[in-house]
Amino acid sequence: MDFTAWPARGSRTDDSALLARALGTWAAPPEGTAVTVSPATPAEPPVRPPHLL
Numbered sequence: 001m002d003f004t005a006w007p008a009r010g011s012r013t014d015d016s017a018l019l020a021r022a023l024g025t026w027a028a029p030p031e032g033t034a035v036t037v038s039p040a041t042p043a044e045p046p047v048r049p050p051h052l053l
Contacts, residue, residue, distance in 0.1 A: 037043050
C-alpha cells in the first residue's frame with residue numbers, strides 16, 4: 001500500500017495557488033528557513049517530483 005490509497009479530500013484540494021506556494025517553498029526555502037531532517041536523510045530535494053498528501 002502507498003499514499004495513492006488515500007484520495008485527496010477537503011475544501012482546498014483544488015487550490016492550485018496553495019499548491020504552487022507549498023511546492024515553491026519546499027523546493028527553494030526562503031533564506032533563514034530552518035530545515036530539519038531525520039538521521040541519514042538528505043536535506044536536498046528528491047530527484048523526482050514530490051507528491052503532496
